[in-house]
Amino acid sequence: xxxxxxxxxxxxxxxxxxxxxxxxxxxxxxxxxxxxxxxxxxxxxxxxxxxxxxxxxxxxxxxxxxxxxxxxxxxxxxxxxxxxxxxxxxxxxxxxxxxxxxxxxxxxxxxxxxxxxxxxxxxxxxxxxxxxxxxxxxxxxxxxxxx
Amino acid sequence: xxxxxxxxxxxxxxxxxxxxxxxxxxxxxxxxxxxxxxxxxxxxxxxxxxxxxxxxxxxxxxxxxxxxxxxxxxxxxxxxxxxxxxxxxxxxxxxxxxxxxxxxxxxxxxxxxxxxxxxxxxxxxxxxxxxxxxxxxxxxxxxxxxxxxxxxxxxxxxxxxxxxxxxxxxxxxxxxxxxxxxxxxxxxxxxxxxxxxxxxxxxxxxxxxxxxxxxxxxxxxxxxxxxxxxxxxxxxxxxxxxxxxxxxxxxxxxxxxxxxxxxxxxxxxxxxxxxxxxxxxxxxxxxxxxxxxxxxxxxxxxxxxxxxxxxxxxxxxxxxxxxxxxxxxxxxxxxxxxxxxxxxxxxxxxxxxxxxxxxxxxxxxxxxxxxxxxxxxxxxxxxxxxxxxxxxxxxxxxxxxxxxxxxxxxxxxxxxxxxxxxxxxxxxxxxxxxxxxxxxxxxxxxxxxxxxxxxxxxxxxxxxxxxxxxxxxxxxxxxxxxxxxxxxxxxxxxxxxxxxxxxxxxxxxxxxxxxxxxxxxxxxxxxxxxxxxxxxxxxxxxxxxxxxxxxxxxxxxxxxxxxxxxxxxxxxxxxxxxxxxxxxxxxxxxxxxxxxxxxxxxxxxxxxxxx
Numbered sequence: 220x221x222x223x224x225x226x227x228x229x230x231x232x233x234x235x236x237x238x239x240x241x242x243x244x245x246x247x248x249x250x251x252x253x254x255x256x257x258x259x260x261x262x263x264x265x266x267x268x269x270x271x272x273x274x275x276x277x278x279x280x281x282x283x284x285x286x287x288x289x290x291x292x293x294x295x296x297x298x299x300x301x302x303x304x305x306x307x308x309x310x311x312x313x314x315x316x317x318x319x320x321x322x323x324x325x326x327x328x329x330x331x332x333x334x335x336x337x338x339x340x341x342x343x344x345x346x347x348x349x350x351x352x353x354x355x356x357x358x359x360x361x362x363x364x365x366x
Numbered sequence: 367x368x369x370x371x372x373x374x375x376x377x378x379x380x381x382x383x384x385x386x387x388x389x390x391x392x393x394x395x396x397x398x399x400x401x402x403x404x405x406x407x408x409x410x411x412x413x414x415x416x417x418x419x420x421x422x423x424x425x426x427x428x429x430x431x432x433x434x435x436x437x438x439x440x441x442x443x444x445x446x447x448x449x450x451x452x453x454x455x456x457x458x459x460x461x462x463x464x465x466x467x468x469x470x471x472x473x474x475x476x477x478x479x480x481x482x483x484x485x486x487x488x489x490x491x492x493x494x495x496x497x498x499x500x501x502x503x504x505x506x507x508x509x510x511x512x513x514x515x516x517x518x519x520x521x522x523x524x525x526x527x528x529x530x531x532x533x534x535x536x537x538x539x540x541x542x543x544x545x546x547x548x549x550x551x552x553x554x555x556x557x558x559x560x561x562x563x564x565x566x567x568x569x570x571x572x573x574x575x576x577x578x579x580x581x582x583x584x585x586x587x588x589x590x591x592x593x594x595x596x597x598x599x600x601x602x603x604x605x606x607x608x609x610x611x612x613x614x615x616x617x618x619x620x621x622x623x624x625x626x627x628x629x630x631x632x633x634x635x636x637x638x639x640x641x642x643x644x645x646x647x648x649x650x651x652x653x654x655x656x657x658x659x660x661x662x663x664x665x666x667x668x669x670x671x672x673x674x675x676x677x678x679x680x681x682x683x684x685x686x687x688x689x690x691x692x693x694x695x696x697x698x699x700x701x702x703x704x705x706x707x708x709x710x711x712x713x714x715x716x717x718x719x720x721x722x723x724x725x726x727x728x729x730x731x732x733x734x735x736x737x738x739x740x741x742x743x744x745x746x747x748x749x750x751x752x753x754x755x756x757x758x759x760x761x762x763x764x765x766x767x768x769x770x771x772x773x774x775x776x777x778x779x780x781x782x783x784x785x786x787x788x789x790x791x792x793x794x795x796x797x798x799x800x801x802x803x804x805x806x807x808x809x810x811x812x813x814x815x816x817x818x819x820x821x822x823x824x825x826x827x828x829x830x831x832x833x834x835x836x837x838x839x840x841x842x843x844x845x846x847x848x849x850x851x852x853x854x855x856x857x858x859x860x861x862x863x864x865x866x867x868x869x870x871x872x873x874x875x876x877x878x879x880x881x882x883x884x885x886x887x888x889x890x891x892x893x894x895x896x897x898x899x900x901x902x903x904x905x906x907x908x909x910x911x912x913x914x915x916x917x918x919x920x921x922x923x924x925x926x927x928x929x930x931x932x933x934x935x936x937x938x939x940x941x942x943x944x945x946x947x948x949x950x951x952x953x954x955x956x957x958x959x960x961x962x963x964x965x966x967x968x969x970x971x972x973x974x975x976x977x
Binding site for chain 2: 244298304
């Protein structure tokens with residue numbers, strides 16, 4: 220069950236992953252990257268059994284600061300990820316489903332099977348609408364008093 | 367009319383008709399043929415190229431230049447605006463080159479954009495761009511040039527924002543429009559000054575009348591226009607951002623044709639500039655600064671298209687330096703040779719990007735020489751031409767420019783910056799080849815790498831031939847207007863080659879160091895300066911809007927209220943009257959008995975005196 224706050228473990232793991240990604244952006248060749256990645260892992264493993272939460276948090280803070288100073292200004296981002304070169308590239312070609320309603324009959328006639336099935340689907344949807352709404356309302360938790 | 371000049375003018379009109387016909391057919395209500403792009407547009411451009419060779423050969427054989435005035439639009443007693451086309455040395459050579467490059471790019475685009483549902487519209491936009499570019503190049507008056515200028519700006523906006531669902535693409539398109547607009551202020555200022563003082567927008571009259579006038583202000587306006595359009599320092603960030611558009615757009619607009627429009631304008635206006643030392647020095651220093659700054663930024667970029675974009679900007683700076691040396695013909699030569707190898711570099715990058723599933727980061731390429739040998743060979747040929755390898759295309763223009771710079775007695779700083787930028791060119795070119803072609807692959811093995819498609823190979827092959835022989839062909843056939851300096855010390859003659867080789871060796875050394883286990887990160891400060899583009903966009907793109915918004919907020923919320931209430935309205939009246947009121951009411955002290963007794967005394971005295 221996720222909440223608004225991150226646990227210490229989550230923060231450490233996020234720091235580790237983004238450090239590895241930025242290290243990969245710096246060390247382009249795989250053998251060099253592997254060497255420094257192992258060094259980084261050893262540094263993290265050194266303190267992994269720390270029981271004192273205050274000290275652990277101070278170590279995490281120092282780690283975040285070290286990350287901030289050494290980060291890569293143009294980290295490698297996968298093309299389809301947010302910030303990548305292909306991200307949202309095809310959004311302009313995505314149209315909502317109801318546009319199919321507005322096709323000209325001559326265009327709809329090109330795909331008779333699909334549109335026939337679509338008519339059936341629409342009928343089914345009309346029939347089950349009330350039942351679906353009732354089910355969703357039953358599943359929704361009640362609103363908090365202070366909202 | 368002489369048959370030769372008749373042939374020249376008719377072939378040029380035919381070129382315009384051939385290019386506009388496909389655009390006009392799109393206006394018909396009939397649905398378009400899905401292969402319209404390939405069958406109509408590419409064929410039109412190919413045909414126009416072959417037709418344009420006739421005026422070229424007529425010019426080379428007979429030195430025939432022609433000016434056609436087609437249509438009198440507005441003619442008053444003192445001012446004429448006509449549609450007149452000028453086919454002189456510059457436009458006659460540039461038109462076939464532009465058409466050849468466009469033909470290759472259109473063929474490549476039919477492969478690159480084949481999955482795009484709107485490919486016909488894409489080709490239509492490219493064709494409209496080509497028409498407006500030719501209008502710009504063949505204009506004989508400033509009005510027509512302005513039409514072409516704005517036309518290429520608009521098409522650039524539409525094409526950069528082609529994938530308009532992407533926020534970054536929209537931002538980049540807006541950036542291009544805004545920066546070009548700032549440049550347009552300079553151009554409009556120039557046109558207004560010329561209309562008022564030289565009384566015409568026709569180039570022949572401008573050059574004749576402006577002989578002994580002080581042209582500093584209008585020329586500075588022209589330089590601002592060129593700074594905006596040709597991405598010189600100060601108005602340059604739009605060019606790397608323009609890489610958001612598809613690769614054919616980057617190859618056509620933002621390397622070969624549109625960005626050279628600013629330099630072309632200065633070349634056209636060179637008779638006005640040749641006697642104005644202020645303008646020439648401004649061009650020289652601005653160009654030198656641009657070429658070094660953008661070459662520095664290119665050193666640490668990781669996106670292959672951005673590296674080529676900064677390389678374009680650096681070469682544009684070099685062209686500006688040549689204008690500053692009062693050598694417009696050399697600048698034009700560099701425009702022509704640069705078009706070939708830069709378009710080829712972009713097409714090779716596009717081929718590699720598509721082969722690696724839209725991967726543009728050179729950190730995730732590698733080993734392409736074994737996987738796509740043809741493309742990587744052409745990438746190498748293009749890079750060699752770019753760095754000025756002897757006897758390839760770039761050598762004839764670049765070497766001539768640096769020789770002219772070396773033997774002129776002008777600004778030594780400009781010379782130093784330009785030579786440094788030349789060595790940086792070699793460094794980042796080697797960096798691209800090292801990370802893309804050499805070594806082992808750093809990407810997923812499941813990539814659709816395929817070089818067997820003739821629509822990809824033939825355009826790159828044509829441009830490769832151009833990159834190899836264009837320089838030789840053009841310099842062998844054109845008579846230079848200014849005599850180049852023939853004899854100079856060997857050091858000066860070999861300066862460009864020396865700095866290029868030094869840059870290459872340095873880059874090789876650094877590349878081998880990258881692979882060794884020294885330290886994970888380089889020295890951060892210079893790397894960050896180069897990688898963040900000198901922090902120029904970071905500062906300017908935040909500071910200027912912030913200042914404008916604060917000014918707007920201050921005007922809207924404070925200034926209006928302040929002006930109408932406190933400075934001229936009710937409060938002003940209050941502030942004006944209150945001191946007078948307080949002074950007046952403070953004069954009397956409230957001593958009623960004294961005032962009454964004084965009153966009675968003076969009344970008694972008055973009565974006694976009067977009676």
